[in-house]
Amino acid sequence: xxxxxxxxxxxxxxxxxxxxxxxxxxxxxxxxxxxxxxxxxxxxxxxxxxxxxxxxxxxxxxxxxxxxxxxxxxxxxxxxxxxxxxxxxxxxxxxxxxxxxxxxxxxxxxxxxxxxxxxxxxxxxxxxxxxxxxxxxxxxxxxxxxxxxxxxxxxxxxxxxxxxxxxxxxxxxxxxxxxxxxxxxxxxxxxxxxxxxxxxxxxxxxxxxxxxxxxxxxxxxxxxxxxxxxxxxxxxxxxxxxxxxxxxxxxxxxxxxxxxxxxxxxxxxxxxxxxxxxxxxxxxxxxxxx
Amino acid sequence: xxxxxxxxxxxxxxxxxxxxxxxxxxxxxxxxxxxxxxxxxxxxxxxxxxxxxxxxxxxxxxxxxxxxxxxxxxxxxxxxxxxxxxxxxxxxxxxxxxxxxxxxxxxxxxxxxxxxxxxxxxxxxxxxxxxxxxxxxxxxxxxxxxxxxxxxxxxxxxxxxxxxxxxxxxxxxxxxxxxxxxxxxxxxxxxxxxxxxxxxxxxxxxxxxxxxxxxxxxxxxxxxxxxxxxxxxxxxxxxxxxxxxxxxxxxxxxxxxxxxxxxxxxxxxxxxxxxxxxxxxxxxxxxxxxxxxxxxxxxxxxxxxxxxxxxxxxx
Numbered sequence: 222x223x224x225x226x227x228x229x230x231x232x233x234x235x236x237x238x239x240x241x242x243x244x245x246x247x248x249x250x251x252x253x254x255x256x257x258x259x260x261x262x263x264x265x266x267x268x269x270x271x272x273x274x275x276x277x278x279x280x281x282x283x284x285x286x287x288x289x290x291x292x293x294x295x296x297x298x299x300x301x302x303x304x305x306x307x308x309x310x311x312x313x314x315x316x317x318x319x320x321x322x323x324x325x326x327x328x329x330x331x332x333x334x335x336x337x338x339x340x341x342x343x344x345x346x347x348x349x350x351x352x353x354x355x356x357x358x359x360x361x362x363x364x365x366x367x368x369x370x371x372x373x374x375x376x377x378x379x380x381x382x383x384x385x386x387x388x389x390x391x392x393x394x395x396x397x398x399x400x401x402x403x404x405x406x407x408x409x410x411x412x413x414x415x416x417x418x419x420x421x422x423x424x425x426x427x428x429x430x431x432x433x434x435x436x437x438x439x440x441x442x443x444x445x446x447x448x449x450x451x452x453x454x455x456x457x458x459x460x461x462x463x464x465x466x467x468x469x470x471x472x473x474x475x476x477x478x479x480x481x482x483x484x485x486x487x488x489x490x491x492x493x494x495x496x497x498x499x500x501x502x503x504x505x506x507x508x509x510x511x
Numbered sequence: 512x513x514x515x516x517x518x519x520x521x522x523x524x525x526x527x528x529x530x531x532x533x534x535x536x537x538x539x540x541x542x543x544x545x546x547x548x549x550x551x552x553x554x555x556x557x558x559x560x561x562x563x564x565x566x567x568x569x570x571x572x573x574x575x576x577x578x579x580x581x582x583x584x585x586x587x588x589x590x591x592x593x594x595x596x597x598x599x600x601x602x603x604x605x606x607x608x609x610x611x612x613x614x615x616x617x618x619x620x621x622x623x624x625x626x627x628x629x630x631x632x633x634x635x636x637x638x639x640x641x642x643x644x645x646x647x648x649x650x651x652x653x654x655x656x657x658x659x660x661x662x663x664x665x666x667x668x669x670x671x672x673x674x675x676x677x678x679x680x681x682x683x684x685x686x687x688x689x690x691x692x693x694x695x696x697x698x699x700x701x702x703x704x705x706x707x708x709x710x711x712x713x714x715x716x717x718x719x720x721x722x723x724x725x726x727x728x729x730x731x732x733x734x735x736x737x738x739x740x741x742x743x744x745x746x747x748x749x750x751x752x753x754x755x756x757x758x759x760x761x762x763x764x765x766x767x768x769x770x771x772x773x774x775x776x777x778x779x780x781x782x783x784x785x786x787x788x789x790x791x792x793x794x795x796x797x798x799x800x801x802x803x804x805x806x807x808x809x810x811x812x813x814x815x816x817x818x819x820x821x822x823x824x825x826x
Contacts, residue, residue: 254630305809312812313705316769318629319576320808323765326758327805334798342794444755448641455634490645493638497623500635504627 291426587733613733
């Protein structure tokens with residue numbers, strides 16, 4: 222029982238961690254909470270499922286299609302929703318924040334209904350990546366799930382390497398710390414934003430495919446995924462990638478433990494209550510800067 | 512930077528005359544030979560108008576984005592439905608109890624949530640809705656879970672009378688909220704919303720004003736929620752305690768024109784009517800409404816009411 226809980230907690234947490242790093246990276250660099258995040262994940266998952274069912278290339282093609290769909294959804298969000306709002310100078314700063322949230326929510330509805338009318342409003346899940354089961358701590362686990370968890374952490378590691386060791390990664394980091402300073406160094410902030418949206422789309426695309434493998438996605442599951450991602454990111458502290466990773470594990474384990482002890486229908490309740498309590502005592506989240 | 516507002520000085524009596532004419536026209540609708548279907552849509556639209564106006568008091572004036580409007584609406588609706596289905600009270604008592612319960616819930620939500628700012632506040636209000644929904648499902652023996660509770664009593668079966676009840680609720684809410692935002696209380700509230708630091712320096716106790724605004728907003732949300740339960744005959748989570756319904760309320764308020772009270776009322780009726788008008792398109796109808804709302808949001812930040820102001824200025 223305990224071993225079972227740990228194994229599935231680790232797997233779920235790995236997916237949560239990958240699925241929220243893009244969200245938190247985007248907030249850190251551009252200050253935007255993309256409430257269409259869950260639907261971006263769902264878009265990638267559904268496109269990957271569609272390609273997997275129709276091509277002979279199998280899961281590699283599906284993964285590539287999912288990432289491409291994620292990047293496309295991310296860039297479309299940027300061009301159609303975010304840019305026009307940022308160029309509207311009539312809005313005060315606090316108005317702009319709420320308009321951003323409402324606009325991305327409307328974009329969620331548009332994406333969701335678009336997906337539902339193209340692919341049908343059904344839940345889909347991708348086939349197992351590799352067959353067979355492995356024995357971990359005496360728990361028989363699908364090898365595919367273990368593989369997915371390892372891949373998720375590998376991608377997070379790659380992201381860390383990119384941000385801390387490459388020049389364009391350092392520019393992204395600088396943009397999240399002091400955008401004005403970056404402009405003074407002669408860097409085009411518009412291109413940085415384009416880069417971060419493309420990177421966000423790729424991360425969300427990758428994560429969406431993995432989510433579709435383990436949990437399954439449907440067009441209307443987007444809002445629930447967004448709520449989970451939002452909770453994790455706020456719990457960890459907005460913009461803090463390290464905090465997000467820890468919070469993802471925390472929420473992943475709490476949800477798994479609840480599902481095992483109280484029943485799957487109450488899965489999200491304790492995590493939500495803990496979130497409210499933490500915010501009451503630490504309004505900036507566990508590892509937030511402000 | 513906030514653009515200075517000029518509408519307070521130069522409007523004259525015209526907005527009130529227009530509003531009176533619109534209310535008279537609406538009151539005459541049942542006599543114009545419209546069918547019961549159209550009347551029912553207008554009834555729902557007017558209830559939605561109340562929700563949107565209540566949201567506008569919190570966001571437009573107090574500056575707090577409440578993503579959990581359905582937490583307040585749902586508390587009012589379920590309180591009324593639970594009292595009625597257990598035979599504990601008459602509809603009138605149930606409705607008053609619903610409104611009072613919503614105020615209590617509003618204070619309980621506001622006190623911790625107001626410690627937070629911006630997106631954090633929004634998230635906590637959203638989470639409050641999700642928690643309420645889970646609790647209702649958890650106690651499904653009493654609340655009927657996701658299916659909902661049927662109320663045995665109704666106020667009236669006449670669609671005309673039901674329409675007048677909704678119209679009365681909307682007009683009462685609009686009047687009270689307009690009077691409130693133009694009163695000294697409302698001016699302080701608006702000052703707090705636009706510049707909390709300066710308002711505090713001037714010696715206003717921010718929390719007191721915001722909690723009071725929450726109480727007013729919750730009272731009318733709960734009242735309309737409870738009235739709607741008796742109109743629909745059931746209270747279910749998908750209608751009253753749903754995050755996406757809360758989002759619809761926000762969309763209605765912003766599409767109509769925030770910080771005007773009247774604009775969100777127009778937005779509420781518009782949104783319900785548009786959804787019904789586009790209904791034949793099937794699943795694309797929601798998409799159509801969302802596209803229209805997004806275009807208004809991006810290119811007419813003042814909403815539909817702001818567009819008329821733009822028109823006046825151009826002349």
